[in-house]
Amino acid sequence: MLEEAAKLVVKSRFAIAFTGAGISAESGVPTFRGFNGLWKKHRPEELATPEAFEKDPHLVWSFYKWRMDLIRKARPNPAHYALAELERMGILKAVVMQNVDDLHREAGSRNVVELHGNIFRVRCTSCSYKENLKESGRLEAFLAERDLPKCPRCGSLLRPDVVWFGEPLPRKALEEAFKLAETADLVLVIGTSGVVYPAAYIPQIVKEHGGKVIEVNTERSGITPIADLFIRGRAGEVMERLMEKVRVMLNG
Structure with missing residues (x-):
């Protein structure tokens, strides 16, 4: 199976990756769905909706600051590095991600x-202000602040720049992802449940346009029925072994 996958990767002229929570789980980032999902302790309607934020912004912000602190300590695993290497090789053209890390x-x-969205980015609830706290160097101070964060431009409340339940995906990102999927001759689907739409259309679009679908997952998903190859296993372990074969084929 890995040999077949490596051949498809090496032959590809325009590959993309479609990644979900499973790829970051090995880096210590809890998944929303799955055995140790965050929602085992918190109901999503309490913490990840516009209505919840309007009702109790303190509760929502305390949860998201906890997540920010947790995620900033995580480090990439071999699956992340494998995709970056494929991009440097010129094989992988883009990573379409559902995670916010x-x-x-x-x-x-x-x-x-x-x-x-991105968990380290905040945006104003009133004006167009946005800030990536990691890039601006303000993450430490932001996490230590106890008051609700306010926009430095207009004074309104800031919110996490992530997509909450019931909110549409950012149009520009979705259009870019769909365009990539229409062009791709191969998609590596890694660690996603394949049940969150419209994002889950991406592998289907690749398939409909004649591309191949390789899925790497610990269990079958909503994508598995259309996958040309399904490789069961942890993302980091599988991608590390896959890259060994890809390098041999390219240098052989």
Whole structure:
């Protein structure tokens, strides 16, 4: 199976990756769905909706600051590094991600499409102000602040720049992802449940346009029925072994 997958990767002229929570779980980032999901302790309607934020912004912000602190300590795993290496090789053209962490970029991926936002970015609830707290160097101070965060431009309440339940995906990111999927001759689907739409359409679009679908997952998902190859296993372990074969084929 790995041999077949490596051949498809090496033959590809325009590959993309579609990643979900499973790729970051090995880096210590809890998944929302799955055995140790965050929602085992918290109901999503209490913490990740516009209505919840309007009702109790203190509760929502305390949860998101906890998540920020947890995620900033995580480090990329071999699966993140494998995708970055494929991009450097010129095989992988983009990573379309459903996660809100920065692990793909930390591993070296440059063309990353964020479908669900970025947990280290905040935006104003009134004006167009946005800030990436990691890039601005204000993350430590932000996490230590006890008051609700306010916009430095207009004074309104800031919120996490992530997509909450019931909110649409950012149009620009979704359009870019769909365009990439229409062009791709291969998609590596790694660690996603394949049940969150419209994001889950991406592998289907690749398939409909004649591309191949390789899925790497610990269990079958909503994508498995259309996958040309399904490789069961942890993302980091599988991608590390896959890259060994890819390097041999390219240097052989």
